[in-house]
Structures are given as structure tokens and as C-alpha cells.
Amino acid sequence: MATRIGGxxxxxxxxxxxxxxxxxxxxxxxxxxxxxxxxxxxxEADMGTDSWEKAETQLQQEAIRRAMERxxxxxxxxxLLFGGDLINQCTATSFALRAFGIPLAGxxxxxxxxxxxxxxxxLSLDGGGFERVMAAGSSHFCSAEKxxxxxxxxxxxxxxxxxxxxxxASAIVLxxxxxxxxxxxxxxxxIFGRVNDLGVxxxxxxxxxxxxxxxxxxxxxxxxxxxxxxxxxxxxxGDLGQIGSQLLLELAxxxxxxxxxxxxxxxxxxxxxxxxxNAGVGGSGIGCSAAVLCADILPRLExxxxxxxxxxxxxxxxxxxxxxQAESIPAIAHGVVFAANQDS
Amino acid sequence: xxxxxxxxxxxxxKASPHSPRLQHWLASFTVGGAICAFAEGLRQVLxxxxxxxxxxxxIVPVTLIVLxxxxxxxxxxxxxxxKAGAGTGVPITGFANAVVSSAMEHRSEGFILGVGAxxxxxxxxxxxxxxxxxxxxxxxxxxxxx
Numbered sequence: 156m157a158t159r160i161g162g163x164x165x166x167x168x169x170x171x172x173x174x175x176x177x178x179x180x181x182x183x184x185x186x187x188x189x190x191x192x193x194x195x196x197x198x199e200a201d202m203g204t205d206s207w208e209k210a211e212t213q214l215q216q217e218a219i220r221r222a223m224e225r226x227x228x229x230x231x232x233x234x235l236l237f238g239g240d241l242i243n244q245c246t247a248t249s250f251a252l253r254a255f256g257i258p259l260a261g262x263x264x265x266x267x268x269x270x271x272x273x274x275x276x277x278l279s280l281d282g283g284g285f286e287r288v289m290a291a292g293s294s295h296f297c298s299a300e301k302x303x304x305x306x307x308x309x310x311x312x313x314x315x316x317x318x319x320x321x322x323x324a325s326a327i328v329l330x331x332x333x334x335x336x337x338x339x340x341x342x343x344x345x346i347f348g349r350v351n352d353l354g355v356x357x358x359x360x361x362x363x364x365x366x367x368x369x370x371x372x373x374x375x376x377x378x379x380x381x382x383x384x385x386x387x388x389x390x391x392x393g394d395l396g397q398i399g400s401q402l403l404l405e406l407a408x409x410x411x412x413x414x415x416x417x418x419x420x421x422x423x424x425x426x427x428x429x430x431x432x433n434a435g436v437g438g439s440g441i442g443c444s445a446a447v448l449c450a451d452i453l454p455r456l457e458x459x460x461x462x463x464x465x466x467x468x469x470x471x472x473x474x475x476x477x478x479x480q481a482e483s484i485p486a487i488a489h490g491v492v493f494a495a496n497q498d499s
Numbered sequence: 500x501x502x503x504x505x506x507x508x509x510x511x512x513k514a515s516p517h518s519p520r521l522q523h524w525l526a527s528f529t530v531g532g533a534i535c536a537f538a539e540g541l542r543q544v545l546x547x548x549x550x551x552x553x554x555x556x557x558i559v560p561v562t563l564i565v566l567x568x569x570x571x572x573x574x575x576x577x578x579x580x581x582k583a584g585a586g587t588g589v590p591i592t593g594f595a596n597a598v599v600s601s602a603m604e605h606r607s608e609g610f611i612l613g614v615g616a617x618x619x620x621x622x623x624x625x626x627x628x629x630x631x632x633x634x635x636x637x638x639x640x641x642x643x644x645x
Contacts, residue, residue, distance in 0.1 A: 206607035306604035308571050309621065310580020310587055310596050312523070315516045354504035355511060363511040367500060401514045410501055433581075436516075 157281050161379025163346050170341035171280040173457075173493070174287070174328040175226025178449035179217045180442070181296065181322030183434070187427045192450035193323075194221045200297055200322065207297035207307075208242055211324075214442075215240065215251040215293040218324035226328035228287060230255040233328070235279060237272035238291035239263050240441060241320075242302060247293055257289065266365075266394050267348060268292045269325060269445035270468025270489040277342035277491070280331030287331075293324035294440030303358070303475050314359040318396045319434040321426055323442030325449040340456045343463075344380070344492040348372050350472065352485040358471075358478045361439055362399025362423070365469040368486035369395060370406035372467055376490050377413055384418045388461035391452055392488070393444035393469035394423035396437030422447035444468055456495045463494045523584055530579065530586030538563060538590075560591050567595035572603065597621040 157165040177194045185196030195217060202210040215238070223230065233255075239262040240247035252259045264271040272290030279285050297307050299320035305311060329342065351371050355364040369392050377384065384390065395403055400421045407413045422444030423437030448466055455461045467490045478484070502510075538559050545555045570576040576596050580587040587593055598618055605617035619626060 208607075301604055305621065306600035308574060308577050308596070308600035308603055310571075310577040310583075310593070310600075312581055312584040315518050351500070353500070353502065353507040355507075360511065360515070363515070367502070367507070371500065398511075398514045398516075402510060405510060405514075406500075406502065 156283075157278060160344070161375075163375050164379040165278065165345050167277055167281040167342060167344065169281045169331055170343060170496070171277045171329045171331050172338070173340040173342070173453065174228070174330040175222045175224070176325070176327045176449040176453050177218045177221035177225060178323065178325045178446040179214060179221065180446055181214075183296070183319070183432060184321055184323050184426060184446065187432060189426060189447065189450050192454070193446065194218075194450075207295055207301060208246065211240060211242065211247040211293050211295035211298050212250040214295060214322070214324040215247055215291060215326075216254055218293065218326040219251065219255065219289065219291050222289065222291075222326035222328050226287075226330075228328065230257050233257045233287050233289050234285045235260060235276070236289040236291060237262055237275045238289075238326075239268035239272065240293045241265065241299055247295070247298070248291065251291075251293075264348075264468070264487055264489065265470030265472050266294070266439060266441050266444065267468035267470030267487050267489045268441050269448070270393065270466060270491055271347070273327065273329070273342065273466075273491045274345040274347060274489055276327075276329050277345060280329055283331070285331060287328060289326055289328050291324070291326035292441040292445045294320050294322070294442040296320045296322045296440075299440060313435055315436075316357075316362070316398055317359045317435040318361055318394065318423060318437050318439040319427065320440040321438045321443035321446060323426075323440070323446040325442065325445035327449065327453075338496055340453060340493055340495055342491060343494040344376075346372055346376050346379075346490040348487040348489045350485045350487055352483055354483045356478065356481070356483040358473060358484065360398070361394070361471045361484075362396035362436065363402055364471050364484040365393075365486040365488070366395055366399040366402035366406060368488040369399070369403050369467055369469045370410060372488040372490050373403075373415070373465070374407065374411040374413065376465060377411065384413055384415050387418055387463050387465050388455075389452065389464045390415060390419045391444065391448065391464060391466045392419065392421045393467065394437065394439040395421045395469060396423040396435070396439065397429070398436055399469075400424060425451065453493065456493055459495055461495065463492065466491045466493060526582055527584050527586035530583035531589060532586075534563070534587070534590050534592060563591050564595040567592040568599045571596050571599040594622055594625060
């Protein structure tokens, strides 16, 4: 059973184990610095379907299927999947799950959905009722543009603070069953995010809108657990981009006296080469940090290159209409600590 | 958080890059100017071949609209517009692109509630306020300027 450390961190003594993971992406993601690390790259944005929404559903199915393959399990052996996406009513996820018959707990926490899903999955395993659960998430550049911004072929000039929604999906399989089985990589601690809003109202300033939420979750984690940033191999934030990352470092210094430079990395800045690719100040979307985690970060833990990573998914909780109604953008950040077991 | 909204606003402003305005102005001027020069060239050619003013006023904009529609459908227009900004947005090309791109985007939802209902999603405000201002001008003209 989970125990609470400090105020908000949950430690999971049964250490749910990572049994499988997969990351799939689109053309631009494949051309990025992590392109070679993806399980599959799909160059056609429509995935051979007739809508962007269907394409995202397929993308998520591919990720779920490949994660199960790596875990060596069948859909019938997965007892619950926590998943979500950015499309209205999370249809990419619900529709993707038609193919598997796995019980679904649909989630929405914007781009922090994958981190929330992992936290919920680990918690449900730690509670003892399940043996094998999954987390999945996706985003698609075209479906996100259509819903939140403009038609794909509409001609406009991007603002200098804009980010690119990643076309990517990821899934992981977690297994419980007692600490004795837990070799490899496990989920050690989780911390759920609070809704933070420091008044950023421009939907083209997502990084700035989310940085306070990331700082809040990271600082609460460090304080509650008495961890020094240097004790972690990496603090991976979801999709703050260049501007949000800089603001996070400033907030960590001014709010908590912590220096995160050196240990902090950002999914949005790792996924694309912003100088070469048309990606603004970095990537965004659920698929962005989910793909960086599953393609790059978790494999480092599996290889034993790293021992302990805090993954902080960051989400901007706006809708397509809330900025038009002059609402500022609240944000949330959920944290998960992945650790490589000593005996692995 | 100790940081106030006002303090954070300052931090965000400091961290955010500014638009390279001079570069944008030059690009808008060059591309927008080229589009207008092309239209004027077309007008001169039509005049040369003895077409009437009334006819030319229809042929020139329609040519620009058709060319924009083709470029939008081929996926060229948005790439040019990302560099040219107002240069492609202000002439009639911007309006045509807004209509065609909306139609393409909502094709998957059918012809009535997809294409039909969303055709003027972006261009609608131009029609609404364009008509409103024209009406206002008409009234002013009728009573005071005639």
C-alpha cells in the first residue's frame, strides 16, 4: 500500500515494474534528434485514413499493440488501461480501445495525461487489485491544429513563442505482484499536480503558462522527499519548450532555492531540433513527452545508464473557447519517479 | 507561490523572444507587392487585348482566387504565408486561402455540416463586418455626400 511522504508524495513499496513500452511518431518526429529511437515512424500524416482524428486513433493503437508485444502479453491479460488524448471527449483513446477489449479508464490532463496515467496505473497496481495495467496517450499535429488553432492549410505567421504539437503516441505496460519480482525499471514514487495559474492568457505562450505548474510539482517533490536535484539523473518536464524551461529554472531558484540546471531536460526541446526543424520553441502535446520518455529516457534506465528519473508531465488546461472568453490558462504537472532496481 | 502575476508577467516578457519585425515587414512588402504587381501586369495585358474595365475588374480577382485555391490545395500557400505574413494575408489571396483551407479541413465531416457549415469559419468575420461597414458608408453617402 502506498505511503505518503511529506505532504503530497506517494511512495509505492511494491514498486510496480515496467514490463513494456513503445513510442511511435510521425514524419517530423522521425526526422528529429530522437528519430532512430522510435519503435515505428509513420511518414503519412493521415495514416492512410480519411481524417486526422482517425489517424490519431491508429497511432495510439500502434503504440498500445507494440507495448504489449514488448511485455509479451495479450490484450486479455491487461486488466485496465489509463489513457487520454487532446481531441474533444478523448475520442482518439476511446476509439483506439475498440480494437482491444481492455477495460478503459479515460483521463484528461492535457499534455500531462500520460504522466497522470502512469501515476494512476502504478497506484492501482500498488493497491493490490490488479496484476497488469497500462497507460497510453497520444497527440497529433493536424488534429490539434484543427481543434485549437487553424485549418492545416491556412496561411499564417507563427508567433515567436509558438510550439509544435507532436504527432506521437506512447504506451507502457506496468506489472505488480510484489517487490520480489521487481527487477528492471520500476515506479517508485508519484506526485499529483495542483492547478496553477500565474495569469498567462496567450495560447501561443504554453511554455510560460505551464512553467509555474512544473515548478510547483518539482519543488513539492524535492521538499517532501528531502531530495537534492543532483540525486536524480534527470528531471524530465513534458513540453515547456525553450521559454518555459528558462522560466522553470528561474522559478525553482526564486521559489525554492533549487538549481535545476544540469539535471533538467525538457521533452519539447529533445524531440525536435528547433534550429533545423519547423518546430517553434519546441514540441508540445501528450505524445511529445510520452515519446521522449518511452524512446529515450526509460531505455537509459533499462540499460543502467541512469538510476533515477523524475518525469513531470506538464499540461495547459485550456479549451478552444476559453482564451476567446478572456480566461487565463491554468496548468497542471504530474510527477512520476522511475528507478532502475539495483539487481537489474 | 511567492511570485505574483505581475512579477511573472515581467519574467515572461524577459524570457520571450520578439518578432523580427524588420524582416517581417520586408517579407510582407516584397511578397504582397509581387502579388499586386502580378495583378496589375495581368490588367495591363487584358487592356492591351482590348478587354473592358468592367470585365477586367472581374477577371483579375478571380484569377488570384483560383491561383490561391490551387496553391492551398497543393500545400504551397501556407508555407509561403508563414514567411510572408500580411503579404499574402491582406490581398484577396488571404480571403481565398481562409475559405479553401476551411473547406479542406472539414471535408471529413461531410458536405453539409462539414464543408458547408465551416466554409466561412475564418472568412466569416470579414463578410460580416465588411457588409456592416459598407452599409454604414452607404447611409453616410446617401445623406451627406451625394
